[in-house]
Amino acid sequence: MKxxxxxxxxxxxxxxxxxxxxxxxxxxxxxxxxxxxxSELSSDLGLSKTSANAVNSILNKHGRGxxxxxxxxxxxxxxxxxxxxxxxEKARLFEKMExxxxxxxxxxxxxxxxxxxxxxxxxxxxxxxDQKVTFKAIIVAYKEKFKxxxxxxxxxxxxxxxxxxxxxxxxxxxNAEVDALxxxDQKxxxxxxxxxxxxxxxxxxxxxKAVMIAVLGITSDQLSEFDTANQEAxxxxxxLFEKAKNGDIDKDTLxxxxxxxxxxxxxxxxxxxxxNQLEIIKIHKALEMRMKKxxxxxxxxxxxxxGxxxxxGSKG
Numbered sequence: 029m030k031x032x033x034x035x036x037x038x039x040x041x042x043x044x045x046x047x048x049x050x051x052x053x054x055x056x057x058x059x060x061x062x063x064x065x066x067s068e069l070s071s072d073l074g075l076s077k078t079s080a081n082a083v084n085s086i087l088n089k090h091g092r093g094x095x096x097x098x099x100x101x102x103x104x105x106x107x108x109x110x111x112x113x114x115x116x117e118k119a120r121l122f123e124k125m126e127x128x129x130x131x132x133x134x135x136x137x138x139x140x141x142x143x144x145x146x147x148x149x150x151x152x153x154x155x156x157x158d159q160k161v162t163f164k165a166i167i168v169a170y171k172e173k174f175k176x177x178x179x180x181x182x183x184x185x186x187x188x189x190x191x192x193x194x195x196x197x198x199x200x201x202x203n204a205e206v207d208a209l210x211x212x213d214q215k216x217x218x219x220x221x222x223x224x225x226x227x228x229x230x231x232x233x234x235x236x237k238a239v240m241i242a243v244l245g246i247t248s249d250q251l252s253e254f255d256t257a258n259q260e261a262x263x264x265x266x267x268l269f270e271k272a273k274n275g276d277i278d279k280d281t282l283x284x285x286x287x288x289x290x291x292x293x294x295x296x297x298x299x300x301x302x303x304n305q306l307e308i309i310k311i312h313k314a315l316e317m318r319m320k321k322x323x324x325x326x327x328x329x330x331x332x333x334x335g336x337x338x339x340x341g342s343k344g
Contacts, residue, residue, distance in 0.1 A: 055084035062087050062096055065319060073117045082112050099232050100239025102319060106312035107243045110304070118307075121314045131290060132306075132313055133297045150221055151206060154214045162209055170202040244305045253300045261293040 057063045066087055070080040090096070090104040113121065124130075148167070155163055177194050180186035186194075210218070241251065265286055272282040301309065 055081045055088060057084055057087060058092055059094070059096060062091050068318060068321075069121075073113070073120045075117065079112070079114075079117065083109070086112065099235035100243070102312055102315050103236070103239045103243045103308075106308050106315055109311055109315075110308050113311075118311070122310060124317065125310070125314055130313065130317070131294045132310060133294050134290065148206070150218055151210070153221070154210070154217050159209055163206065166202065166205050166209070170198060173198050244301070244308060246305075250300050254297060257293055257296040257300070261289050264289045 057066060066080070066084055069075070069083060073079075075083065086105055086108045087096070089108075090101055095101065148163075152160065152163065174195065177186065177191050177198070181188060181191045207215075240246070246254070268277070268282055268285045268289070271277045272279070277285070298306065
């Protein structure tokens with residue numbers, strides 16, 4: 029019997045040892061997109077096994093079962109990571125943002141249709157099989173025409189100004205041919221689909237903002253200042269684009285003007301929030317940048333728990 033004591037006790041020590049590789053206590057994620065996201069975070073931040081598991085637990089808590097695509101997911105994650113990550117890990121998380129000088133309050137860019145046509149994805153959905161054949165022929169024909177204009181610019185036989193005029197005319201002609209292909213009912217359906225899509229997008233945006241407000245513990249005064257700064261920047265940018273459209277300013281002036289507008293916006297917004305809130309906002313921004321790499325298919329991921337700090341004037 030005594031001979032069995034040592035091997036058994038040794039086995040017990042191996043089994044209960046904290047760093048024993050025989051124990052796999054990793055927190056597994058149920059989504060490959062989240063797993064890739066988690067792996068990149070662990071690698072970039074040099075997380076220990078314990079920290080990596082903590083991150084996975086947070087991702088699981090708020091993202092399991094497809095909830096990572098729900099409004100405010102990244103806000104909820106950022107809120108908890110503000111407490112879980114060390115100062116050194118946060119610094120590594122922010123490195124890419126600081127290297128690229130990414131504004132903290134820059135807006136996420138919405139993808140739009142290509143320059144050569146309006147959004148034809150919605151058009152295809154309402155076409156009959158016969159119409160799709162004609163539609164494809166129209167697109168192929170104009171694709172060649174666009175290509176020919178670009179080739180002329182490339183070989184120097186057409187100026188960029190003249191090319192722009194020709195391309196604009198080609199776009200109008202192509203859109204007119206596509207419109208002529210549609211019936212009145214199909215046009216009405218397209219308008220309804222567009223309205224439904226915009227309503228859904230706005231609802232998602234509003235829900236995400238509600239989560240942000242809850243996570244940050246934003247006060248009514250802060251929210252009012254935030255919305256005002258946002259609207260002022262939008263109005264100023266819109267005015268600049270209108271001037272550019274009318275030919276009153278050139279592209280360089282437009283670019284510099286927009287840069288000034290958004291630098292001013294960032295300064296105003298940074299002064300609205302306290303240090304704790306700004307840290308969560310910065311973590312959210314860094315996570316959002318990384319998450320975009322791991323979107324799959326048609327999913328949209330934008331980044332909602334108990335408020336943190338929320339009273340203005342608590343900076344220190």
